[in-house]
Amino acid sequence: MSTTATQKRSIGAVLWDYMTTIDHKKIAHLYLIGGGFxxxxxxLEAVVIRIQLIKPDNDFISAGLYNQMITMHxxxxxxxxxxxxxxxxxxxxxPLQIGARDVAFPFLNSLGFxxxxxxxxxxxxxWFLGGAPDGGWTSYASxxxxxxxxxxxxxxxGLQIAGAGTLMGGINFLVTVINMRAPGMxxxxxxxxxxxxxxxxxxxxxxxxxxxxxxxxxMFDRMFGSAFFDVTxxxxxxxxxxxxxxxxxxxxxxxxxxxxxxxxxxxxxxxKKRLFGYTAMVFATMLIAFLGFMVWAHHMxxxxxxxxxxxxxxxxxxxxxxxxGIKIFNWLLTMWGGNIKITAAMLWxxxxxxxxxxxxxxxxxxxxAVADYQYHDTYFVVxxxxxxxxxxxxxxxxxxxxxxxxxxxGRILHEGLGKWTFWLFFIGFHLTFFIQHFLxxxxxxxxxxxxxxxQELDLGNWISTMGAFLMSVGVIMFLINVxxxxxxPKAPADPWDGxxxxxxxxxxxxxxxxxxxxxxxxxxxxxxxxxxGNGKIPPAEPLDDVHMPNNTFLPFLMSLGFFVAGFGFxxxxxxxxxxxPLYIGMAFALGCMAVRSFKDDLGYYIKKEDxxxxxx
Amino acid sequence: MPxxxxxxxxxxxxxxxxxxxxxxxxxxxxxxxxxxxxxIIVGTGSMxxxxxxxxxxxxxxxxxxxxxxxxxxxxxKDHEMPAVMIYGGVWAALLTIAGLGVITWW
Amino acid sequence: xxxxxxxxxxxxxxxxxxxxxxxxxxxxxLWFFLGGETVLFASLFGTYLALKNxxxxxxxxxxxxxxxxxFLMTMILLTSSLTSVYAMYHMKxxxxxxxxxxxxxxxxxxxxxxxxxxxxxxxxxxEYGFTFRSSAFGSAFYTLVGFHGGHVIFGLCxxxxxxxxxxxxxxxxxxxxxxxxxSLYWHFIDVVWVFIxxxxxxxxxxx
Numbered sequence: 040m041s042t043t044a045t046q047k048r049s050i051g052a053v054l055w056d057y058m059t060t061i062d063h064k065k066i067a068h069l070y071l072i073g074g075g076f077x078x079x080x081x082x083l084e085a086v087v088i089r090i091q092l093i094k095p096d097n098d099f100i101s102a103g104l105y106n107q108m109i110t111m112h113x114x115x116x117x118x119x120x121x122x123x124x125x126x127x128x129x130x131x132x133x134p135l136q137i138g139a140r141d142v143a144f145p146f147l148n149s150l151g152f153x154x155x156x157x158x159x160x161x162x163x164x165x166w167f168l169g170g171a172p173d174g175g176w177t178s179y180a181s182x183x184x185x186x187x188x189x190x191x192x193x194x195x196x197g198l199q200i201a202g203a204g205t206l207m208g209g210i211n212f213l214v215t216v217i218n219m220r221a222p223g224m225x226x227x228x229x230x231x232x233x234x235x236x237x238x239x240x241x242x243x244x245x246x247x248x249x250x251x252x253x254x255x256x257x258m259f260d261r262m263f264g265s266a267f268f269d270v271t272x273x274x275x276x277x278x279x280x281x282x283x284x285x286x287x288x289x290x291x292x293x294x295x296x297x298x299x300x301x302x303x304x305x306x307x308x309x310x311k312k313r314l315f316g317y318t319a320m321v322f323a324t325m326l327i328a329f330l331g332f333m334v335w336a337h338h339m340x341x342x343x344x345x346x347x348x349x350x351x352x353x354x355x356x357x358x359x360x361x362x363x364g365i366k367i368f369n370w371l372l373t374m375w376g377g378n379i380k381i382t383a384a385m386l387w388x389x390x391x392x393x394x395x396x397x398x399x400x401x402x403x404x405x406x407x408a409v410a411d412y413q414y415h416d417t418y419f420v421v422x423x424x425x426x427x428x429x430x431x432x433x434x435x436x437x438x439x440x441x442x443x444x445x446x447x448x449g450r451i452l453h454e455g456l457g458k459w460t461f462w463l464f465f466i467g468f469h470l471t472f473f474i475q476h477f478l479x480x481x482x483x484x485x486x487x488x489x490x491x492x493x494q495e496l497d498l499g500n501w502i503s504t505m506g507a508f509l510m511s512v513g514v515i516m517f518l519i520n521v522x523x524x525x526x527x528p529k530a531p532a533d534p535w536d537g538x539x540x541x542x543x544x545x546x547x548x549x550x551x552x553x554x555x556x557x558x559x560x561x562x563x564x565x566x567x568x569x570x571x572g573n574g575k576i577p578p579a580e581p582l583d584d585v586h587m588p589n590n591t592f593l594p595f596l597m598s599l600g601f602f603v604a605g606f607g608f609x610x611x612x613x614x615x616x617x618x619x620p621l622y623i624g625m626a627f628a629l630g631c632m633a634v635r636s637f638k639d640d641l642g643y644y645i646k647k648e649d650x651x652x653x654x655x
Numbered sequence: 656m657p658x659x660x661x662x663x664x665x666x667x668x669x670x671x672x673x674x675x676x677x678x679x680x681x682x683x684x685x686x687x688x689x690x691x692x693x694x695i696i697v698g699t700g701s702m703x704x705x706x707x708x709x710x711x712x713x714x715x716x717x718x719x720x721x722x723x724x725x726x727x728x729x730x731x732k733d734h735e736m737p738a739v740m741i742y743g744g745v746w747a748a749l750l751t752i753a754g755l756g757v758i759t760w761w
Numbered sequence: 762x763x764x765x766x767x768x769x770x771x772x773x774x775x776x777x778x779x780x781x782x783x784x785x786x787x788x789x790x791l792w793f794f795l796g797g798e799t800v801l802f803a804s805l806f807g808t809y810l811a812l813k814n815x816x817x818x819x820x821x822x823x824x825x826x827x828x829x830x831x832f833l834m835t836m837i838l839l840t841s842s843l844t845s846v847y848a849m850y851h852m853k854x855x856x857x858x859x860x861x862x863x864x865x866x867x868x869x870x871x872x873x874x875x876x877x878x879x880x881x882x883x884x885x886x887x888e889y890g891f892t893f894r895s896s897a898f899g900s901a902f903y904t905l906v907g908f909h910g911g912h913v914i915f916g917l918c919x920x921x922x923x924x925x926x927x928x929x930x931x932x933x934x935x936x937x938x939x940x941x942x943x944s945l946y947w948h949f950i951d952v953v954w955v956f957i958x959x960x961x962x963x964x965x966x967x968x
Binding site for chain 1: 736740743744746747750751754755758759760761
């Protein structure tokens with residue numbers, strides 16, 4: 040392993056490095072590329088949906104294809120775009136914020152990424168193999184059991200594989216935060232992004248197993264003739280809804296909590312002021328996560344659970360607004376009296392506040408079980424969740440990318456272009472989704488491939504579609520920004536006059552992150568050193584050999600095995616011959632596990648002498 | 656190949672391990688005892704269903720408590736985080752079971 | 762400083778499985794994994810509770826379950842939990858041979874448990890026609906108990922791999938955490954079984 044960083048390497052060498060890497064920074068790049076690719080795909084699916092709905096009785100696509108489009112748009116955006124990009128940011132930044140050299144389980148980190156990638160590819164292969172799943176991203180049991188073709192089977196296998204990857208990521212970050220904080224970094228000195236990632240990982244740990252079981256039950260019913268959801272054999276389709284939403288509701292908090300943490304860091308950095316009410320912010324995040332497990336049936340108000348159950352869940356739903364409101368006020372109070380710098384990242388953060396608040400507000404409206412009987416399955420719900428997911432998660436992702444691009448890639452995204460992107464996307468977003476509140480209140484149902492003449496829905500839908508085009512232009516502008524930034528000048532270690540530990544090391548950091556583990560003296564450790572010290576973080580240990588893990592191709596191979604087995608599972612109902620890829624794929628994957636277990640992999644050491652020679 | 660014979664274990668530690676092992680065996684005996692009671696209650700049919708079900712459940716929880724706290728050392732120090740996570744998992748588990756068990760058929 | 766030396770110290774530390782950072786990470790990591798498994802099994806339990814009365818004119822819980830076999834299986838699994846505790850005791854005392862012996866006994870008991878379970882399933886299928894597909898109750902029963910059995914199988918494969926792998930390597934600070942992780946997993950399987958025999962079999966018999 041060379042310690043001289045300026046060697047030119049061939050494309051092949053770079054590719055092989057990325058395919059075998061276990062370095063959290065490179066895995067972050069991989070998650071970003073994978074998630075970014077699927078974001079584009081999901082966006083195209085959205086544009087197709089909006090074109091179909093640009094005018095009444097449109098026939099741009101057929102009804103069947105429309106159902107596939109909405110299913111894939113939702114599934115792709117949530118599982119294959121939003122979550123991986125969030126994992127990208129967590130991978131890139133969390134170890135740096137706590138002063139660690141990597142995550143607790145680097146091999147598992149890589150495995151998690153490749154499982155996501157192969158799961159996502161498997162799911163999207165369905166487009167070419169008889170049709171994508173068409174039961175909605177929620178794939179409710181009654182329809183999902185009988186949907187002809189293999190679409191839903193691809194949904195089940197793709198998400199099962201990708202979900203396993205996410206679960207691994209969750210455990211990884213939990214252990215990293217608990218065991219690998221630098222000396223002096225107590226829990227209450229961690230940046231909010233780290234706290235939020237930690238709490239999100241707890242949600243991942245407890246929510247994904249419910250989805251795992253739900254997918255297994257659906258798989259067994261479709262492929263092996265079991266009777267979980269089959270009413271004629273005594274089954275009950277409400278079981279799917281329970282299991283799915285016991286996962287699904289924590290899932291949306293998984294999507295939003297990391298960006299809440301990011302925004303806390305952002306507001307404090309770009310107001311040059313410490314976060315208002317740090318302790319309250321930490322506890323509010325914990326409370327949101329805790330309550331988030333107790334409200335799942337608010338997605339099932341109209342299923343017939345009865346007034347007692349509905350009331351309990353309605354109250355829980357409204358209760359979550361309280362800690363969320365605390366967070367909004369604390370962000371505003373952080374900015375109050377601060378020295379505010381409007382960078383592109385800050386613009387996204389400022390745009391998030393009103394947008395997410397509107398989304399949260401309509402969420403409380405939906406939380407009233409009685410009123411929900413009117414809102415359910417209309418565009419009002421669609422408007423609500425796009426306001427919180429786009430206005431929250433997507434805005435947060437753009438903000439995080441602008442903020443941490445220097446740390447991840449060593450360059451600063453063009454600020455001017457970034458601000459243009461923001462305005463185009465922001466205006467397009469509100470055009471598309473604000474009007475949908477009213478379309479819903481006027482009675483337009485969701486997941487319908489057409490709306491009819493004479494329902495007065497024409498203008499609203501047309502405006503909504505125009506907004507989608509505007510958002511697309513914004514996204515294209517962002518992509519152009521990424522490309523032209525490749526050639527921009529190298530970024531300094533600390534381009535934003537930051538407060539947290541990741542800005543104390545170079546942009547991008549050396550592959551071992553910290554030459555010597557840092558000593559943390561308080562919250563916002565870098566700011567403390569800037570105001571009370573010499574602007575440099577003191578080391579916590581003498582210079583010594585650094586222990587690093589080895590690269591390995593096994594995670595890629597193992598995921599490939601499960602990918603092949605996935606095809607086997609899907610098609611074995613058609614021909615028995617497909618049991619071959621099933622068994623071979625599983626055997627291969629388990630074989631890779633055995634290879635990993637039987638070899639001793641002790642990593643390698645970077646010698647102290649080599650470290651001394653490196654510039655700081 | 657490592658020379659195992661030369662690695663020594665502190666004899667104070669050895670004594671502590673032995674005491675710990677005694678506690679484990681007692682835990683095991685208690686677990687067997689609870690299991691027997693549970694099976695006897697059901698086997699003889701001597702308790703009414705309304706009493707039997709909660710009693711069986713409590714016996715199970717106590718037995719699991721022994722498994723976690725003694726066999727899995729949850730009572731020892733440095734087990735705060737594992738305890739938090741297991742209780743968190745138990746909480747999510749209870750919610751799941753309550754939801755699926757109660758509001759599926761009614 | 763050789764890496765190998767640090768993993769084979771002169772005096773074995775009190776808790777070899779937590780003496781390295783890797784060991785500490787694996788320890789916490791496995792406990793957290795068990796937290797997730799708790800929710801996994803809870804989902805399966807919930808599904809079972811919801812569907813156990815949907816017998817589709819087949820046998821119901823009271824006629825189906827045989828307490829004798831279940832009692833035997835419980836004793837076997839509980840004892841295997843104790844034998845794994847013995848194995849860890851010897852590991853902490855740095856007695857490699859005794860640890861391997863008790864792990865082998867654990868494996869034999871685990872295999873015994875599986876044999877009983879396979880016999881039980883075969884009995885239900887042939888005597889009662891009670892299969893995975895015959896009713897929602899059947900699907901739920903075999904999935905819940907089957908997932909547990911699947912975890913036992915995986916555990917046994919893990920155990921046997923560990924024993925083969927380390928047969929010549931002996932005990933050091935690199936593989937101590939591996940044995941400890943297995944042991945925790947094995948105990949957890951017993952925890953799940955306690956709930957299975959209570960909720961499925963005993964409460965099933967009570968009605």
